[in-house]
Amino acid sequence: MNRRAFLSSSLLATLGAASGLRVAPALAQSGTPGLAVAQSFPVGAATVTAFSDGFLPITADALAGITPEDFKALLQAAYIDGASNPTGVNAYMIELGDQRVMIDTGTGSLMGPGLGQLGANMAAFGVDPASITRVIATHLHPDHIGGVLMPDGNPFAQAGLVVSQPEIDFWQSDDMMNGAPEQFRPFFQQARDAVTAFGERVEVVAEGADLGQGLSLVPLPGHTMGHSGVRLESEGQSLLIWGDIVHVAPVQFARPDVTIMFDAVPEMAAESRARIMAEVAEDRTMVAGMHLSFPGYGHVEAATEGYRFVPAAYPYG
Numbered sequence: 001m002n003r004r005a006f007l008s009s010s011l012l013a014t015l016g017a018a019s020g021l022r023v024a025p026a027l028a029q030s031g032t033p034g035l036a037v038a039q040s041f042p043v044g045a046a047t048v049t050a051f052s053d054g055f056l057p058i059t060a061d062a063l064a065g066i067t068p069e070d071f072k073a074l075l076q077a078a079y080i081d082g083a084s085n086p087t088g089v090n091a092y093m094i095e096l097g098d099q100r101v102m103i104d105t106g107t108g109s110l111m112g113p114g115l116g117q118l119g120a121n122m123a124a125f126g127v128d129p130a131s132i133t134r135v136i137a138t139h140l141h142p143d144h145i146g147g148v149l150m151p152d153g154n155p156f157a158q159a160g161l162v163v164s165q166p167e168i169d170f171w172q173s174d175d176m177m178n179g180a181p182e183q184f185r186p187f188f189q190q191a192r193d194a195v196t197a198f199g200e201r202v203e204v205v206a207e208g209a210d211l212g213q214g215l216s217l218v219p220l221p222g223h224t225m226g227h228s229g230v231r232l233e234s235e236g237q238s239l240l241i242w243g244d245i246v247h248v249a250p251v252q253f254a255r256p257d258v259t260i261m262f263d264a265v266p267e268m269a270a271e272s273r274a275r276i277m278a279e280v281a282e283d284r285t286m287v288a289g290m291h292l293s294f295p296g297y298g299h300v301e302a303a304t305e306g307y308r309f310v311p312a313a314y315p316y317g
């Protein structure tokens with residue numbers, strides 16, 4: 001361990017002991033950029049922990065409904081220089097009583113370098129995937145279910161998989177697969193493999209289903225047909241983990257009409273985004289998002305143009 005790594009890890013240990021924070025010393029020592037790889041946030045009686053899986057640079061050509069000039073201007077307004085947005089990939093764990101529920105599982109080994117960090121970050125945080133009791137998939141895209149498709153098997157195999165009926169129906173349909181653009185066809189096999197990786201322990205639920213323990217699905221279709229948020233309500237507090245409502249925060253809060261090439265039905269995705277942003281801005285619901293900058297907790301506020309994301313204050317105590 002070099003001196004700088006030693007200093008940073010001992011500083012982290014000291015700070016962690018002082019504040020009750022759990023930090024990830026293994027990664028602090030490894031020199032991995034960005035020490036904030038896991039962060040917990042209380043919601044009523046539950047503890048929600050964001051894990052980073054890494055990030056993906058997204059350029060203007062992945063989006064529809066915005067010019068490259070406007071894309072660049074919105075990134076610059078967010079103090080991001082360069083041609084791409086550093087889009088985070090997060091997964092969330094909800095601990096409630098003796099239950100540990102994972103919302104999505106990151107990219108696993110499906111999407112190359114810069115991603116696939118979820119397993120290491122969970123390990124550094126002291127969470128064994130085998131202790132997860134339930135995995136809820138917001139949808140079955142590779143950056144959400146890749147973590148169950150590891151070369152040496154599904155690390156979450158002890159858990160049950162919860163997925164919505166329209167999501168399963170879409171990915172199981174051979175007609176949809178054969179009609180999909182060539183580049184998206186592998187997604188179908190990956191989605192099917194991910195479901196198979198849970199064997200008999202797959203719970204296919206209705207859109208908007210109540211999952212018990214204050215958890216429910218929130219239908220947000222368009223990105224995929226069964227794309228769903230997960231609402232957690234506990235002791236009068238709530239959090240909406242909204243999946244892929246936003247991929248490029250500097251652009252899509254201001255311009256919810258802007259869609260991404262991965263949207264199955266772009267107009268429907270834009271409609272769901274506009275509807276849920278209006279709703280959470282109105283009722284002041286805290287949100288978290290798989291592609292919001294880590295840890296991705298915050299509120300949505302109406303702005304002169306569209307909306308603006310207000311990251312949550314750090315939960316000191």
Ligand SMILES: [Zn+2]
Binds near residue numbers: 144290291
């Ligand atoms: Zn995604």
